[in-house]
């Protein structure tokens with residue numbers, strides 16, 4: 001629990017984290033906000049931000065003060081549409097939801113999937129690299145996780161090609177009240193409608209996560225009305241996040257070929273390199289919480305607070321030369337997967353997918369060359385590339 005400290009005023013800032021420029025490159029703004037203070041109010045949006053590593057990490061640990069139950073999104077419409085999802089809940093409801101799929105993503109279950117993911121990655125990379133030139137987003141980063149995760153979820157075929165669009169729209173809809181979130185909300189609603197009408201127990205592929213969720217409801221482990229929010233809760237974050245990390249990895253290795261050479265010379269560095277990519281380029285740079293009680297005499301109960309993972313990960317108080325990409329750094333305590341009770345349950349799976357791809361690429365590719373300017377896909381909540389054309393040598 002975080003103790004109250006002497007009351008001090010919280011500085012305001014007119015920095016806007018949701019303009020096109022800010023979404024394209026938020027890091028200078030994060031640096032400026034860390035300089036303003038550990039807690040800063042953004043009056044334009046009526047919320048506060050925690051900017052520095054220690055504060056963000058302690059807030060993630062203290063779910064009783066920093067509640068998720070009123071929504072981790074930034075506007076009331078999406079928070080209400082997503083109420084009852086795992087990410088928008090506190091214990092005890094959160095605990096029963098989290099238990100349903102915990103064994104499916106635990107190390108023992110992942111170990112059983114490992115050889116098939118590695119084989120898939122090898123085959124996939126062989127075919128891709130033979131082309132010598134491809135788009136690292138549309139041909140690589142998007143294709144591979146979709147192939148792995150869609151089978152795992154076990155949804156019916158008819159909506160599968162929409163899941164990526166729905167997932168990224170849901171993240172966009174989680175932003176503050178702006179044109180982007182308003183446009184995205186009806187698209188996010190399509191996913192919830194599809195889950196309700198198409199994802200009935202009789203239409204699921206047996207053995208998939210969706211079947212495990214239906215079985216938990218049939219046994220009475222979770223209420224029937226928790227089924228759709230729980231299916232949504234595991235579909236929304238499973239794609240965009242992993243895709244973004246793979247694309248960021250290729251982009252960073254293209255820009256810093258000496259770092260790729262280190263990985264190639266010692267593939268044992270791949271797990272450390274993945275941590276460093278995740279630290280520098282978190283696919284989701286922030287999530288919200290609502291205070292259940294005053295925080296350090298600075299903020300009051302009921303205030304919405306953004307936890308800036310993307311800023312914490314580059315806090316110079318925590319990481320030396322924090323903007324530098326260094327695959328030997330191995331920052332195991334970055335906050336890109338969150339921390340505490342909501343810490344990402346899919347991180348082992350995501351790491352396994354990315355590890356398998358990078359290991360296969362390290363055997364075949366000595367250099368990535370960007371052949372046309374990369375394009376960003378702007379989204380209120382996620383950092384993603386739309387296109388990264390590369391040639392491989």
Ligand code: HEM
Pocket residue numbers: 068072086087088098233234237238239241242245282283284287335336337338339341342343344345346347349350
């Ligand atoms: C690089 C890939 C990924 C990143 C960076 C990521 C990031 C995150 C973060 C930051 C949270 C914490 C949210 C919070 O504190 O409010 C989270 C939660 C979650 N993630 Fe991931 N994620 C990734 C991959 C995945 C995958 C592959 C899955 C599904 C198989 C997944 C499923 C979830 C779920 C269900 C939650 C909610 C957990 C809870 O509220 O207890 N994630 N993720």
